[in-house]
């Protein structure tokens with residue numbers, strides 16, 4: 001019996017195709033609403049409390065976002081459901097005038113919006129022409145409804161030179177003052193994200209320590225406040241070389257099993273633990289075909305390829321096979337191990353781990 005289980009069903013998908021997306025670019029599905037109740041009924045016997053979400057990519061992308069929110073509240077429990085995340089659908093904010101008031105009515109006080117620089121760059125990264133203008137429009141809509149926009153910027157060497165454009169925009173839109181006027185504090189931050197999913201393609205352009213000096217002052221201060229850090233290096237982590245040398249002497253293994261797991265269920269009903277990108281090496285089974293018990297047994301027994309590898313292969317071997325002791329790219333330790341794990345599990349010719357019963361899909 002788990003303390004809690006959270007199920008996030010990718011019912012509608014996402015209108016964007018962000019280049020950095022850690023969730024990957026699986027096709028948009030249209031799962032029947034009845035799947036929410038069916039999933040709740042199937043997983044409920046295995047947890048003291050359950051939380052059901054009708055999305056794992058763009059929140060509230062379905063036209064029935066209100067009904068689905070209510071349904072998820074009814075199906076979750078007995079512990080009260082978490083409040084609405086400080087995330088929203090930009091796509092819907094600019095197309096549905098009832099949406100922002102609905103968010104405000106749920107008690108949402110801030111919504112995170114993602115920029116990558118100027119208009120052309122943000123459209124390119126978001127994978128949709130017009131995304132930048134919609135983000136700016138969303139800021140006005142949110143503020144009118146008493147919700148503070150929070151600006152997140154993903155950075156690599158590719159868009160470093162555009163950070164001053166984001167800072168200039170924050171000043172031009174007077175976001176500090178406008179948030180204060182609605183009784184909120186404006187916040188903004190920069191980070192590199194984890195090197196997984198789509199963001200792995202930026203490995204060659206990954207930030208190195210000297211790049212941090214190029215983060216403009218307002219964004220740097222906002223980053224320290226957001227992460228409650230004393231220095232930007234605390235936020236961005238250590239160089240790959242330093243981490244790699246440390247891990248080369250590390251014989252530890254790790255069991256990725258929690259008492260409060262979160263599972264992603266994609267539109268073909270494949271199930272993945274929320275650890276990093278829901279890719280074939282993390283697949284636990286198929287909820288519709290295998291049922292909740294089999295999926296949970298696979299999770300607890302670490303039967304996905306990545307879980308089994310991390311449980312049985314010392315981290316030293318991951319670093320020996322795929323680390324770069326000469327690299328100055330900056331990573332958090334856990335994110336770096338997950339990058340090595342991904343490389344180890346997907347390397348051509350790598351034998352699959354013993355006891356793995358899950359068949360990977362093509363990635």
Ligand code: SF4
Pocket residue numbers: 014015016017018020021022023024056057058
């Ligand atoms: S990062 Fe978010 S908004 Fe962008 S494609 Fe991925 S899920 Fe969609």
